[in-house]
Amino acid sequence: MKDKAGLAAHAPHHAAGVPRSAEEQAKLEHAFRELFERMITFNQTLGVQVVSVDPAAPRIRFDMRPELVGHFLYDRLHGGVISAVLDATGGFALMCAIGEKHKNESAEQVLLRFARMGTIDLRVDFLRPGKGEHFIASARVSRLGGRIGSTQMTLENDAGTLIATGSAAYVIS
Amino acid sequence: MKDKAGLAAHAPHHAAGVPRSAEEQAKLEHAFRELFERMITFNQTLGVQVVSVDPAAPRIRFDMRPELVGHFLYDRLHGGVISAVLDATGGFALMCAIGEKHKNESAEQVLLRFARMGTIDLRVDFLRPGKGEHFIASARVSRLGGRIGSTQMTLENDAGTLIATGSAAYVIS
């Protein structure tokens, strides 16, 4: 039986107090990538790829593509692409942090937590034109409470130029 | 000779103090639509269409499409789509307001102002799931200064449910 997120609702519970095995961790990281890169349809439109699932330094990458520009005569990212990537990166960073926090839970249990997560609000500061061949988005978790998670995000181009920063709050469980 | 925005840099100046003619106004409104719906490439990805260029009530519409959803199992807009549309709608509302403020300028002159516009920052509040068959975004201009414009935006679905609100600041000239 599956819930709406396609996850087993009655996943075999993990033995309490036992950190998940290397195999289970690999399964979780694989699931993070699948979810982020494939199951979230609009992320495919953006072309985002997971670079690192390390909770200390989660990173996302995407390439410049013609569909992502603003005005067709300029070779710059549309602001909406920047907002979307920063929001997604903040959520991804929280996902990694939640996986770390609930080390004793199985991959399925952690993914169920992610399925219940939602962005409350987002701020983006557009600092410099979104020029580059590829871009790296990273995020750090500034709060990981029981109900609310907060993140701070940055977007840099391939030359290391800071393009944008963001802050977001998420409802978590 | 064209500048980077493809606009005539030395557009014939309008007679000072004379409001633009109905013909010139129609030309400007046509240009707004072309710019918004076609020249801004990512707006095509979003599928946004101009409903009203009335400065008192500018409105944008777009249809739900599979590419715009978040998780593929949910039929809800990706948060990044919401942010992108609200940012674009705020900019569009300012464009309409600038056209109204500079009534004595030709369409080309107003479009040059738009080419120099940029979003400084954006906030989005995601209030309810982005469910619906089509969506209407509207905005009002809360400040139209000489250097800074501010807007407040809303996104509703076809049933009139408030999905999200936003605020943004833009650099203008």
Add this chain to the structure above:
Amino acid sequence: MKDKAGLAAHAPHHAAGVPRSAEEQAKLEHAFRELFERMITFNQTLGVQVVSVDPAAPRIRFDMRPELVGHFLYDRLHGGVISAVLDATGGFALMCAIGEKHKNESAEQVLLRFARMGTIDLRVDFLRPGKGEHFIASARVSRLGGRIGSTQMTLENDAGTLIATGSAAYVIS
């Protein structure tokens, strides 16, 4: 026995399903004012006063005073005063809405909900100089969920000029 908010922890429970009496409602509204105007110490520094506890149109008022200005040579509100008042007004609007939503709860029960409330984040747009003899802040609740509340706030001066707008998210229960 009192909890940290000075409220009776074991308040006599209200008969379920019965809206609170006019007397109990008056008690609640009185408590809102007391809490807002007196118990929140910094609100005294700001000098805020409750104008209306109507959930449909909650309103706060405060007078210009020398302590509230920015640069001593300008007679304008400090930006920090504007932020503080808008945050407080959003929280106040939620308090009124929560009182309305939980009509069957006693004043004490509603106040316990307020004691657990906290601001998650806040955005303020400073639109025009904070000049005036007195100011009116109002707010509307754009989301009242089980865990998260969102509000939009405005600050006007005595001439009805829009000084600032704000958005905030609050954790509620």
Add this chain to the structure above:
Amino acid sequence: MKDKAGLAAHAPHHAAGVPRSAEEQAKLEHAFRELFERMITFNQTLGVQVVSVDPAAPRIRFDMRPELVGHFLYDRLHGGVISAVLDATGGFALMCAIGEKHKNESAEQVLLRFARMGTIDLRVDFLRPGKGEHFIASARVSRLGGRIGSTQMTLENDAGTLIATGSAAYVIS
């Protein structure tokens, strides 16, 4: 002749291309402190003091005082105090950065730039309760353009706990 900010409008211009002298720099730093701590009246209410005017790491400090708390039974900073200090700290960081950028200008010229500065908008994330005996606010400048400056701010207590973060945009010249 003085402008509204009490600054000499026709300050003796500095020799172009010559960095200001150590004496002039000391004068500027003294003026920054005076302006920040004394002339901005509400900053006195907050009790903020300049710790460092180093453009690479500007820092502000203030002590917990009864007037700054929220609910009188809790010993926590009012959210409005946090917002006000973060806004002020962002502006202060920009002031330091502008002094550094315009090294060839006299103290008076730099102060005139500051007099024309204004906050466009502000976001604050309230991460943890504002408990502590004193607090340190710091900021970094993420954009220093010709017209717009952006900053990111943090507030920590004396134990180094992160209390809040903020982002703001300012109009500069």
